[in-house]
Amino acid sequence: MPRPALHLAVEIDGDGAHPAAWRRAAHSPGELLTPRRLARVAAVAENAGFTLVTLEDSILPPGAGNGPGDGSGPVGRIGAVERAAFVAASTSVLGVAPVVATTYAEPFHVSSQLASLDHVSAGRAGWVVGVEEDPAAARAWGRPAVEGADALAREARDGLRVVRDLWDSWEDDAVIRSVATSRYLDRSRLHSIDFTGETYSVKGPSIVPRPPQGRPVVLARPGLVPAGLADVALVGGATPAEAGGAAGAAGAPLAFAELEVALDTAGETARERIAHLERYAPWESGPDRLRYAGPAAGLVDLLAELGGHVDGVRLRPLVLDEDLAVLSRLVLPELFARRIAARPLPGTTLRASLGLPRPLSRFTTDGAAALVREETR
């Protein structure tokens, strides 16, 4: 049985995946931090037919700590939630998923921010669950450091549970506007979440009504949070088959393979472009990640093959201004023509584009039963 068409996501942080990508950007370096530049990249991604853009983030400057680069790259970045909300208002079909870490942030605020992103985008919000691993982030936040893989995973998991429960804390029909009884709300449809974890507790309910999607789409790398809590696993794997294996093991409803791409442009091959940037900084990659460098046609073939193993891909272009143009001119049109991938439909939510059901609030009777099934899957 053929799998449904591949979902296409693209990371649009900074000037591209390479730490020296700014040297090949089509704009002056400082232009990176302007609304004009952000709106332009989002428009290109939307017009190309991507289902989703993701936005990397940290309280630390890009390239700080354990990131790649020689320290000569960009050190500026607008917060991902703010960029995502701006992108949502400048687009109409594109999904928007900022990276947000709950390592130090208040889950109550994170929940409100992402629920609000879902409202301003009319149901196009996602959330890439992040982690602030570098102890320098603790100093920037002014909080005690969370150290060690177990503690970092605990803060990611607890934060996600709180955020999700707060999304559920208003039932969909909590606003009743009952003139007869003088009630705007029905308090029986609003719920305390009464979360108590190892390190903190949160009362609830949320201050934001339930998001249009019920819950924004949660994307996370496998192992970071319990499988039942994520909608999309962002998996590695050095080959399509390995990515497929990782997808199967992840246990999430969907799995997207991470794929770094550098494409031949009109004037230069991908290898020449990489070589140019390598003069400034190495393009480091995990041993466990797909990377493609070459002509557009080869990428189409690779994506066709990947379609047999995973539900989607997240592309990380070498240089946004160069590779996004090739993707939109030569790669995505071919994928759509060959029905390897599908464009999102206007007026649909991100969940609908991805074929994910809209979850019931866990605080409704049916929703509670569904949650038990989900968490024990």
Next chain:
Amino acid sequence: MTRADAHDVPRPDARLHFGVFFQGVNHWTIWSDPSSGSQIDPASFLRVARTAERGLFDAFFLGDGLRLRESEGGIHELDVAGRPDSITQLSALAAATERIGLVSTSNTTFNEPGDLARRLAGLDLLSGGRAGWNVVTTHNAWTGENFRRGGFLDHADRYRRAEEFLSVARAVWNGWAEGAVAGSAEARSWSVPGAVGRVRSRTDHFDVDLAPTLPRSAQGHPVIFQAGDSGEGRDFAARNADVIFSAHGTDFGDALAFAEDVRGRLRAAGRREDALRILPGTEIVIGATEKEAEEKARWVRLEQVTPAVALGIASRLWGFDLSGRDADGPLPAEDPVVAAYDGKFGTRQLGETLDTVAEWRAKADAHGWSLRETVIELGPQRGHVGTPAGLAEKFARFARYGAVDGFNVSPYLVPDGLDDIVELLVPELQERGVYRTAYTGTTLREHLGLGPAV
């Protein structure tokens, strides 16, 4: 008043500044009328912001509340509630508006300065220098139950934390020198060596060490708003704020007294008298005639203060549940019960309860008012009622005598509540020369006529 008597007037060239406060909570926003729209649909926010922009307002303003209000042992049901995170909503509006300032109310007790300063600076850059921050504090542990830091600050500490918070935020905002980013891709590095500073701050409330990640915006950094009415709040504003909201904008004498008090505090803080804009919150009800305006205001009050709302307000004053009573009957015969302050609803001073009830009784008896009428008549007097020309005359006087610099208008209906203000009142103000006829700047700081950010 005409321009001819300008020599009698302290500020003949005064211009009014308008903001709009999309409240999103409490009974002042009417939800029962068929024209009342969604409180969460982005279209409602966009409609209000664009109307305000058409009316050449300085700012669009969002409030903040970090726990849903409760009454009678559960979530308070009678009033509008449920609103977006303000910085997220405003970042979306930044993409859909051109000129209007975008002001977020954000809390210093339940945020951390490195994070919040960055979010506000992001909004400021995305809007081309139109961001503002209304600095609020909380001191109750009840709100803290929604936060991992938990928390409780006593009243004095909350302002100390706010002041330290603001000083860290300013350091973050000013952390990049002008021209900190390389001019070309051939430069040795993206940032000019030495141009990006570091913020290290160790105070009673914070121990922060970070590298700021954003340059200054077109207006330097976000405009600081403050709303506290206590002496401490006013002093905080006099030391730190660019704009002060107040509840002193209905009666001219009261407004002038507040303005003079604030100017005294500004002088004491070593700042110029014109360094701070005074924008009282107000409601504006407009009619074609005075009579029509009064009738409309009466309708507004009755829609805001429904029988259930009146009984709820009386219940909180009396200290016990009155929800079974008749709001259109007399005041409760019982004496109020003075319970310990539970921190859940507002900041009513319990010591005043007995006096307030005595005053309500005396006035209700004298006028023959029902409980509901008493709540309406003696509740906070929220604003101005009149014809466009009459209101324009009145507001011109407020501005020219230095009682206010403008108003932060709370529409009683969303999303259409600004329409008659923009279409009828603004032209009358323009005709009298007390309101701009075009935006002359692009940033919020420029709209407000403030000096450079420090």
